[in-house]
Amino acid sequence: MTRHRYLNFVLLNKPETAMGTVCCISKFATLSYVRSRPFSSFLPSHPFPSTTSTNFSLASSFSSSVTLSFTWNDAIGISESQTDTQDRSRYLQGFFNKVQLCNRGSEKQSEFLPFVVEDHIVGFIHNGFVEHLRGFGDVFVFPKEKFNGGPNGDFVSLHPMLKTADERTSAVGYVVQQLGEERIPGIRNELYPVTSSFGAPIFFSLERAAAPYFGIKAYGVHMNGYVEVDGQKHLWIGKRSDTKQTYPGMLDHLVAGGLPHGIDCQENVIKECEEEAGIPRSLSVKAIPVGAVSYMDIDGYRYKRDVLFCYDLKLPKDFIPNNEDGEVDSFKLIPVRQVAEVIRKTQFFKTNCSLVIIDFLFRHGYITPEYHGYLDLLRSLRIGDCS
Amino acid sequence: MTRHRYLNFVLLNKPETAMGTVCCISKFATLSYVRSRPFSSFLPSHPFPSTTSTNFSLASSFSSSVTLSFTWNDAIGISESQTDTQDRSRYLQGFFNKVQLCNRGSEKQSEFLPFVVEDHIVGFIHNGFVEHLRGFGDVFVFPKEKFNGGPNGDFVSLHPMLKTADERTSAVGYVVQQLGEERIPGIRNELYPVTSSFGAPIFFSLERAAAPYFGIKAYGVHMNGYVEVDGQKHLWIGKRSDTKQTYPGMLDHLVAGGLPHGIDCQENVIKECEEEAGIPRSLSVKAIPVGAVSYMDIDGYRYKRDVLFCYDLKLPKDFIPNNEDGEVDSFKLIPVRQVAEVIRKTQFFKTNCSLVIIDFLFRHGYITPEYHGYLDLLRSLRIGDCS
Numbered sequence: 001m002t003r004h005r006y007l008n009f010v011l012l013n014k015p016e017t018a019m020g021t022v023c024c025i026s027k028f029a030t031l032s033y034v035r036s037r038p039f040s041s042f043l044p045s046h047p048f049p050s051t052t053s054t055n056f057s058l059a060s061s062f063s064s065s066v067t068l069s070f071t072w073n074d075a076i077g078i079s080e081s082q083t084d085t086q087d088r089s090r091y092l093q094g095f096f097n098k099v100q101l102c103n104r105g106s107e108k109q110s111e112f113l114p115f116v117v118e119d120h121i122v123g124f125i126h127n128g129f130v131e132h133l134r135g136f137g138d139v140f141v142f143p144k145e146k147f148n149g150g151p152n153g154d155f156v157s158l159h160p161m162l163k164t165a166d167e168r169t170s171a172v173g174y175v176v177q178q179l180g181e182e183r184i185p186g187i188r189n190e191l192y193p194v195t196s197s198f199g200a201p202i203f204f205s206l207e208r209a210a211a212p213y214f215g216i217k218a219y220g221v222h223m224n225g226y227v228e229v230d231g232q233k234h235l236w237i238g239k240r241s242d243t244k245q246t247y248p249g250m251l252d253h254l255v256a257g258g259l260p261h262g263i264d265c266q267e268n269v270i271k272e273c274e275e276e277a278g279i280p281r282s283l284s285v286k287a288i289p290v291g292a293v294s295y296m297d298i299d300g301y302r303y304k305r306d307v308l309f310c311y312d313l314k315l316p317k318d319f320i321p322n323n324e325d326g327e328v329d330s331f332k333l334i335p336v337r338q339v340a341e342v343i344r345k346t347q348f349f350k351t352n353c354s355l356v357i358i359d360f361l362f363r364h365g366y367i368t369p370e371y372h373g374y375l376d377l378l379r380s381l382r383i384g385d386c387s
Numbered sequence: 388m389t390r391h392r393y394l395n396f397v398l399l400n401k402p403e404t405a406m407g408t409v410c411c412i413s414k415f416a417t418l419s420y421v422r423s424r425p426f427s428s429f430l431p432s433h434p435f436p437s438t439t440s441t442n443f444s445l446a447s448s449f450s451s452s453v454t455l456s457f458t459w460n461d462a463i464g465i466s467e468s469q470t471d472t473q474d475r476s477r478y479l480q481g482f483f484n485k486v487q488l489c490n491r492g493s494e495k496q497s498e499f500l501p502f503v504v505e506d507h508i509v510g511f512i513h514n515g516f517v518e519h520l521r522g523f524g525d526v527f528v529f530p531k532e533k534f535n536g537g538p539n540g541d542f543v544s545l546h547p548m549l550k551t552a553d554e555r556t557s558a559v560g561y562v563v564q565q566l567g568e569e570r571i572p573g574i575r576n577e578l579y580p581v582t583s584s585f586g587a588p589i590f591f592s593l594e595r596a597a598a599p600y601f602g603i604k605a606y607g608v609h610m611n612g613y614v615e616v617d618g619q620k621h622l623w624i625g626k627r628s629d630t631k632q633t634y635p636g637m638l639d640h641l642v643a644g645g646l647p648h649g650i651d652c653q654e655n656v657i658k659e660c661e662e663e664a665g666i667p668r669s670l671s672v673k674a675i676p677v678g679a680v681s682y683m684d685i686d687g688y689r690y691k692r693d694v695l696f697c698y699d700l701k702l703p704k705d706f707i708p709n710n711e712d713g714e715v716d717s718f719k720l721i722p723v724r725q726v727a728e729v730i731r732k733t734q735f736f737k738t739n740c741s742l743v744i745i746d747f748l749f750r751h752g753y754i755t756p757e758y759h760g761y762l763d764l765l766r767s768l769r770i771g772d773c774s
Contacts, residue, residue: 044586198762199431265756288752291765309756363750365675369652369696375585375774378678387762 094344105298124215481731492685511602683771
């Protein structure tokens with residue numbers, strides 16, 4: 001994936017402007033077999049007031065975003081700008097917008113075919129991407145060759161000759177290699193497990209960059225590192241290196257990473273703590289798992305179905321993080337309320353970090369039931385298949 | 388509701404025995420307009436091992452429960468009994484059982500008709516209970532008198548002459564009074580708001596005891612009060628008075644209460660803190676909201692759709708709770724890990740408290756992703772319509 005693509009995504013050096021309207025929940029809507037709901041069903045069932053202008057936008061389309069970069073000073077300036085937190089009817093709007101940025105395209109689910117292995121749906125493949133796979137008839141079996149037995153009568157599966165995980169990993173890996181950077185940009189040579197749900201049997205392993213093209217679920221760990229100073233919590237925030245392939249220059253958690261095949265969540269947190277922030281094992285073993293968030297995002301042929309395990313680590317006041325793998329430009333310790341303002345008012349954060357920080361805001365009491373849309377925002381943190 | 392009924396519910400003085408089997412999730416299942424899923428869809432998509440015996444049962448039927456009472460000594464004894472927390476494949480089973488006890492009868496949803504006010508579904512009424520309402524044709528309008536416009540073609544609504552909230556409150560209140568203790572036991576003379584979702588317009592108010600007979604959503608606040616001693620968290624647990632009308636003698640949160648019409652969550656927490664545990668406002672204002680759990684439970688004509696706002700309050704080590712309304716027999720401070728064992732191994736806790744304590748266990752790192760079924764248990768804490 002090129003840097004240009006990501007620059008087009010989400011960099012903004014000014015607060016969003018002009019508020020959008022919000023759909024009502026239809027109580028009569030039936031839900032699809034995907035076990036996921038359109039984003040609109042998580043929005044408040046009663047619209048935010050739209051008669052007055054606000055500082056925030058629905059920002060449903062990335063392509064219209066301004067693509068300038070920003071500095072720490074820009075972020076700190078916005079975080080310190082005054083906000084009327086007493087306006088309970090509109091305060092959560094900026095958070096809803098960020099959740100929506102992680103959950104685009106639910107209306108396009110019908111363009112995807114289920115990808116089925118051993119009678120389990122493990123992914124979803126776009127009709128257009130299926131055409132790229134048709135040349136590999138010894139690896140994939142396509143709808144026309146099967147009886148109409150799937151939920152919509154159609155699905156893609158693996159060739160029955162591929163019986164073991166190793167055979168499947170090798171065969172699909174060959175296809176990914178053949179399709180190359182043109183069809184599957186950003187190949188990392190890192191394998192993700194293909195499974196129907198976390199902890200279930202692993203059917204095979206797939207190149208990480210290919211995961212969204214096959215719509216397989218990807219798991220990750222995200223850690224909020226915080227410090228308590230005079231009773232006030234502060235979050236350590238990273239700014240990604242400008243040369244990082246994905247989301248260059250954007251704000252990030254202290255520690256986060258994908259969960260590759262063969263390592264458990266805690267060990268992965270400990271490993272990433274060391275690599276990304278120089279946190280020694282003696283501290284990182286104290287990171288506690290606190291739940292999970294999930295989202296589903298359709299972007300062209302890509303169907304991301306991500307589940308992020310969330311961790312909190314309370315750090316000593318004198319700890320200073322130190323990036324050891326060159327992927328982080330710098331870190332800053334920012335009061336939680338100011339981090340919340342950056343999330344609400346900008347798109348400076350890597351999109352999925354917003355979800356994990358909003359989850360932190362809920363668990364630590366920064367978002368309260370008195371704000372309009374509390375339960376809707378809470379539910380929206382687990383869109384898609386959180387399993 | 389008689390004491391006998393509640394004794395029949397959940398009192399056990401011994402750990403559960405014999406494990407049940409657990410259904411697989413069907414990825415192909417379509418979901419109903421109720422925005423809720425059968426409990427089985429929240430169970431792990433891959434069954435717990437069933438080839439070996441365990442100490443825990445699925446306990447899907449209350450009626451077969453032993454109905455003896457228990458003492459603090461019984462609870463403490465069980466909490467201290469050894470558990471192999473290293474058995475990651477089965478450790479969560481006891482928690483799943485408790486979630487299931489809050490979410491019975493999803494297969495009976497079809498016996499209920501939607502209760503619609505101003506085009507919003509506000510509740511669900513059992514076909515049998517509808518027959519009790521037929522004598523009140525100036526208050527309710529029934530399916531046969533309306534065109535088939537509902538989700539299943541049928542619904543119950545209020546008479547169009549009842550236009551204001553006050554008129555509706557008064558008219559439905561009259562019906563509740565006429566039906567009396569025989570049809571609606573446990574009348575409390577406490578009004579709950581009738582709404583489609585939290586924070587949405589309130590259509591009228593309804594006697595609390597009648598809420599499940601009309602299937603309206605009920606909101607409450609539950610607070611975990613905890614103390615940190617030498618880095619170990621302990622929870623203050625209450626034991627309900629043996630003379631309390633509901634769930635006598637059972638274990639409970641330090642503070643919990645329904646959310647009546649006209650009071651916000653924080654004020655309700657502060658009020659209940661004072662009444663139930665003698666916690667002064669200077670301490671209770673520090674209670675932080677940390678999220679919400681929900682469940683849906685069908686029991687005969689009763690359809691409970693509850694949403695509980697969860698609070699944490701870290702208390703000083705020297706604080707001793709003191710019940711001021713006679714509803715609590717006594718309190719004990721118990722290490723969190725031991726509370727978890729009581730939840731897993733017994734049915735000593737009032738059923739919905741288990742959900743809120745399991746949520747606490749997630750947020751404070753006592754349940755980790757390494758345990759089989761982590762995400763399924765996490766999702767199961769918000770069954771039904773958490774809005």
